[in-house]
Amino acid sequence: EAGVAQSPRYKIIEKRQxxxxxxxxxxxxxxxxxxxxILGQGPKLLIQFQNNGVxxxxxxxxxxxxxxxxxxxxxxxxxxxxxxxxxxxxxCASSLGEGNLNTEAxxxxxxxxxxx
Amino acid sequence: AQKITQTQPGMFVQEKEAVTLDCTYDTSDPSYGLFWYKxxxxxxxxxxxxxxxxxxQNATEGRYSLNFQKARKSANLVISASQLGDSAMYFxxxxxxxxxxxxxxxxxxxxxxxxxx
Numbered sequence: 001e002a003g004v005a006q007s008p009r010y011k012i013i014e015k016r017q018x019x020x021x022x023x024x025x026x027x028x029x030x031x032x033x034x035x036x037x038i039l040g041q042g043p044k045l046l047i048q049f050q051n052n053g054v055x056x057x058x059x060x061x062x063x064x065x066x067x068x069x070x071x072x073x074x075x076x077x078x079x080x081x082x083x084x085x086x087x088x089x090x091x092c093a094s095s096l097g098e099g100n101l102n103t104e105a106x107x108x109x110x111x112x113x114x115x116x
Numbered sequence: 117a118q119k120i121t122q123t124q125p126g127m128f129v130q131e132k133e134a135v136t137l138d139c140t141y142d143t144s145d146p147s148y149g150l151f152w153y154k155x156x157x158x159x160x161x162x163x164x165x166x167x168x169x170x171x172x173q174n175a176t177e178g179r180y181s182l183n184f185q186k187a188r189k190s191a192n193l194v195i196s197a198s199q200l201g202d203s204a205m206y207f208x209x210x211x212x213x214x215x216x217x218x219x220x221x222x223x224x225x226x227x228x229x230x231x232x233x
Contacts, residue, residue, distance in 0.1 A: 041225060041226070042223040042225045043207070043223045048220065093221075095219075097219070104163040105151075109159060109160050110159050112159070
């Protein structure tokens with residue numbers, strides 16, 4: 001089966017510019033996650049969707065970050081305006097959801113963002 | 117509050133030896149799942165092994181096994197017969213079901229494992 005697709009793989013922008021990341025989860029996966037992974041740290045959950053609804057965005061900096069999942073499939077994560085501390089890898093993951101504890105989350109290859 | 121703790125920022129192991137990576141977690145939910153992921157320098161997250169909170173036996177997957185001690189809230193990963201390709205970051209993660217059909221997966225800070233020839 002096809003895995004989680006993310007684009008772009010790499011992005012370099014200047015601070016105060018905007019950027020958008022795209023994610024296409026595994027077909028049939030209800031849950032989609034966006035994680036931010038700063039170099040040397042574990043992934044931090046930014047936002048989680050169940051189908052096309054947001055179930056957790058408690059750690060999303062809402063003054064600059066936004067995300068949507070139209071029609072419960074693809075998702076985009078946007079940063080506007082970017083700050084230097086936003087430099088990180090942005091990982092998208094998906095899982096079956098629906099309360100299935102024993103199914104792992106599948107990850108995309110990530111987008112490495114550098115803000116200069 | 118930190119829910120997943122990995123106290124070993126870096127570990128070294130001799131090739132062909134076994135190594136244990138520590139993970140402790142905190143939850144008040146009786147139903148949860150524990151995962152280990154490997155992240156090589158290339159960046160992808162690779163699923164290794166899963167343990168459910170109600171599982172009676174420790175999980176095993178090839179050279180990977182999970183030493184699950186529920187009362188201590190620990191889920192240590194054991195890698196037997198280490199190989200050079202095992203050099204990577206290793207993350208412990210926990211899934212909690214917070215509401216009906218809604219779960220959350222959080223990660224620990226990771227342990228960097230280096231296998232020495």
